[in-house]
Amino acid sequence: MRVDIAEEALWLDEQGVVTVAQLARLSGLAEDEVRELVDLGVLEPCDPHAPSWTFTSRCVLTARAAGRLRRDLELEPHALALALFLMERIGELEARVRGLQARLARIEQE
Amino acid sequence: MKYKDYYAILGVERNADADQIKAAYRKLARKYHPDVSKEPGAEEKFKEVKEAYETLKDPEKRALYDRLGTQQPGHDFRPPPDWWKQFAEHQGAFEGSFEDIDLADIFAGLGGRRRSARARGGPVPIAGEDYETVVHLTLEQAARGAEVDLQLAMPEYDEMGSPRRVMRTIKARIPPGSTDGKRLRLAGKGGEGANGGPNGDLYLTVALHPHPLFRVDGHDLYLDLPIAPWEAALGAGVEVPTLAGPVQLKIPPRTRAGRQLRLAGRGLPKPGGGAGDLYAVVQIVMPSVLTEKEEALFRQLASVSTFNPRGHFAEGGHR
Numbered sequence: 001m002r003v004d005i006a007e008e009a010l011w012l013d014e015q016g017v018v019t020v021a022q023l024a025r026l027s028g029l030a031e032d033e034v035r036e037l038v039d040l041g042v043l044e045p046c047d048p049h050a051p052s053w054t055f056t057s058r059c060v061l062t063a064r065a066a067g068r069l070r071r072d073l074e075l076e077p078h079a080l081a082l083a084l085f086l087m088e089r090i091g092e093l094e095a096r097v098r099g100l101q102a103r104l105a106r107i108e109q110e
Numbered sequence: 111m112k113y114k115d116y117y118a119i120l121g122v123e124r125n126a127d128a129d130q131i132k133a134a135y136r137k138l139a140r141k142y143h144p145d146v147s148k149e150p151g152a153e154e155k156f157k158e159v160k161e162a163y164e165t166l167k168d169p170e171k172r173a174l175y176d177r178l179g180t181q182q183p184g185h186d187f188r189p190p191p192d193w194w195k196q197f198a199e200h201q202g203a204f205e206g207s208f209e210d211i212d213l214a215d216i217f218a219g220l221g222g223r224r225r226s227a228r229a230r231g232g233p234v235p236i237a238g239e240d241y242e243t244v245v246h247l248t249l250e251q252a253a254r255g256a257e258v259d260l261q262l263a264m265p266e267y268d269e270m271g272s273p274r275r276v277m278r279t280i281k282a283r284i285p286p287g288s289t290d291g292k293r294l295r296l297a298g299k300g301g302e303g304a305n306g307g308p309n310g311d312l313y314l315t316v317a318l319h320p321h322p323l324f325r326v327d328g329h330d331l332y333l334d335l336p337i338a339p340w341e342a343a344l345g346a347g348v349e350v351p352t353l354a355g356p357v358q359l360k361i362p363p364r365t366r367a368g369r370q371l372r373l374a375g376r377g378l379p380k381p382g383g384g385a386g387d388l389y390a391v392v393q394i395v396m397p398s399v400l401t402e403k404e405e406a407l408f409r410q411l412a413s414v415s416t417f418n419p420r421g422h423f424a425e426g427g428h429r
Contacts, residue, residue, distance in 0.1 A: 006257050006281035009294035009314055011381050026295075026311065028240075061293055064240075064313075065145050072139055072160065087145065095328075098290070102325035102332045103370075103391070 016057030017046065023055050027063035028071075037066055040081040062088075111188070111211045113181035116162035124176070128167065135163040161214045171217050215265040215273030235307035239264075241300045242313045247288055249321045249331075253353045253378050255286035260312070264301050280312060287381040288316040289328055323351060329378040329386025335371070336395040337361060350390055352376045359390060367394045 010016065023043075024031045037043040038053070043062060045053035062084065069075050069083055117124050120134040141147060142156040149155075165171045174193075181187045245258055260280045265273045280299050293315055300310025318326060325332040335350060345363035349356045352373065359371060370389040377386025400408070422428060 006283050007296055007299065008283045008285065009296050011285070011287075012293040012295055012313075013381060015382055057295075060295070068145055069143070072143055072156075074136070083146070095291075099327035102327035102330075103389075 010057070012057045012060050014056045014058055017054045018057050018060060020053050020055075023059060023063055026060045028067045029063055033067075033070075034063065036077060037063065037081075040077055042066060042081050042084050111186065111213060113178070113183055113185055113187045114158070114162070114213050115180070115183045116166050116175060118183065119158050119162040120166065124180075131163065131166050135159060135167075139163075161217075165217045175217070211273060212265065212275050215275065218265075218273075233305040236304040237307045238303040238310035239301035240310040240313060242315070244317050245282070245284065245294075245314045246317050246319060247284065248319050249324055249326065249378075250353060251284070252288040252316070252318055253286060256284050258282055258284060260314075262312075266302060267304060282312075282314065284314075284316070285381065287329075287379045288318070289378060290316065290318045290326060292316040324353070324388075326378070329380050331377045331386065331388045332370075333388060333390050334393055335359075335390035336393045337365070339394055339396065342366070342392070342394045352388055353378075361392070365392055367392055 018026065020031055020034055023029075024034050027034070029037075034043065038045060038048075043055060043059050043066075045055055047054070065087070066080060066084060070080055075083060117126070120126075120131060120138065122130055122134045126134070138159045139156065142149065142152045142159060144153040144156055147156070165175050177193050178187075178189055241262060241264070243260055243262060245260065247256060247258075251258075258281070260282060262278055262280065263275045264278050266276045267273055280296065282294075282296055282299075284294065293313065296312040296314065298309040299312040303309050323333055331353070333350065335348070337346065337348065341348070341361055342365045343363065345365070346361045348359055348361060350359045350373070354376070357373065357376070359373065361371070365371075369392045371392065373388040373390065375385045376388035379385045397404070
């Protein structure tokens with residue numbers, strides 16, 4: 001069995017930044033597809049007016065999901081954008097439910 | 111090598127045409143796609159469905175698969191010698207045992223190598239596959255950071271291009287500040303690239319084990335804090351556990367049940383600096399048994415107190 005040396009895993013969150021080329025490579029999308037996802041409102045550049053776009057590294061997750069859904073379910077762009085919007089909404093609601101459950105005191109059963 | 115019945119996986123007859131195969135795949139993909147399905151085992155099921163479709167939608171791969179004949183799914187089998195000869199026309203010679211070979215790797219490898227064989231000017235670099243896995247952490251590991259061993263079965267290709275499943279242990283350092291569902295990336299720790307192509311990446315999703323004391327909301331922690339009725343009435347100093355060890359907490363006089371007492375910065379650390387908070391949720395607990403003296407004191411309290419906790423009932427619920 002091969003054992004590798006421990007490497008530091010990097011957060012995919014709002015802190016890190018990636019370029020269009022890096023985002024395309026990490027998500028398996030073409031750069032044009034990344035730009036199309038920006039046009040559809042699925043991906044948001046850090047500064048849309050900057051001459052060359054950058055994205056938070058959290059966008060890698062959205063772009064990868066977009067790539068998988070497009071490839072695996074053969075979704076057309078608008079259906080893809082809608083699916084991603086609904087998935088994000090579900091994720092937010094699930095996080096709210098988890099938060100509310102955490103706030104509830106455990107009730108002792110008689 | 112274990113046999114997989116790709117037709118049964120897609121729920122189609124062996125003589126199904128391309129449209130029927132595509133329709134069956136689409137239906138199952140919508141049901142089991144890991145990005146949209148919450149069904150248990152959906153990811154594994156989707157992998158099976160996708161593997162079956164990737165093979166059966168390609169006429170060349172389908173013909174090669176069909177020549178394996180029908181076997182019992184999951185049973186070990188050895189392809190007939192003439193099958194391997196036909197495969198070798200596409201792939202190159204194969205030597206060695208079939209035990210640790212996955213049927214999926216054979217057909218997936220066939221596609222990549224066929225592309226590279228058709229390319230002019232030498233083989234085309236093929237990037238390694240990205241992998242996704244879940245890393246389970248205790249709350250203490252999430253707070254302090256942890257080094258974890260991840261075991262994944264990944265295909266490796268020998269000099270002849272033949273695939274073989276190899277168990278790899280990947281060591282990863284998870285920095286402090288994980289929360290449930292947080293995502294991380296280990297660059298270059300996915301599948302190996304071929305012909306000089308880059309290795310794939312490994313994507314991790316953090317799953318926190320439930321803690322016996324603390325509940326988690328993002329970087330904030332919640333702890334049930336049981337106190338006695340007289341501690342609630344008179345106030346008290348109590349010791350409460352935190353992830354960094356016990357601390358003293360002051361309970362103010364006349365504390366009600368359900369009140370949340372905040373311990374700033376005692377939650378999980380945040381990757382960008384700082385930390386969440388710890389909330390102690392007050393529970394007023396009655397002793398299950400009262401001594402004679404305790405009961406007498408409660409009776410005395412009842413006789414002198416004018417407090418009516420249900421006064422708002424008479425006003426239709428308005429406090």
